[in-house]
Amino acid sequence: MHPEDASLFLDAMGDVEPLKGCTDIHWQPSRNLRAPARMDTLQLDNFLSTGFLDIVPLSQPLAFRREGLQQGVTDKLRSGKYPQQASLNLLRQSVETCRQMLFSFIHQARQEGLRNVLIIHGKGRDDNSHANIVRSYVARWLAEFDDVQAYCSAQPHHGGSGACYVALRKTEQARQENWERHAKRSR
DSSP states (O other): OOHHHHHHHHHHTTTOOOOSOGGGOOOOOOOOOOOOOOOOHHHHTOOOOOSSOOOOOTTSOOEEEOTTOOHHHHHHHHTTOSOOOEEEEOTTOOHHHHHHHHHHHHHHHHHTTOOEEEEEOOOOSSTTSHHHHHHHHHHHHHHHOTTEEEEEEOOGGGTGGGEEEEEEOOOHHHHHHHHHHHHHHTO
């Protein structure tokens, strides 16, 4: 503060007297202001649909395979022979929460270069139970990811029809390493 400003302030406050009976004044505690909610920018790109849903009957196992994927890869996936590198548990979550969690999980798995993951979605006793609705949505959502090569119901020791194995596309780096490894053998 400039000396001129300080002298002006003191001149203006010169005849001010302190309040008498300060016990009558009760200051309100400062309000606990919450930090503004941080927007999850990843979820802005979430393309997974929640519209009309065809319920997948419990008697029908989940299965999907992209065109061009070898049958042997699908068979090995179905028999649980690929090691699971990560898993996601969606039990007892709302449909919207499952949608957000699955989107984030697949996105993170791709960033880390994972190839095989397990999704635990649960199963209900009847076709219209909440767990089977989530199961049906998971089947739809996984097919909407370009990076999902295939998925199928898991083996009983991994959750059976209440879980599914998911095979993800190789990253460009893994594809290059694989090519280099096989090119060295052929020399």
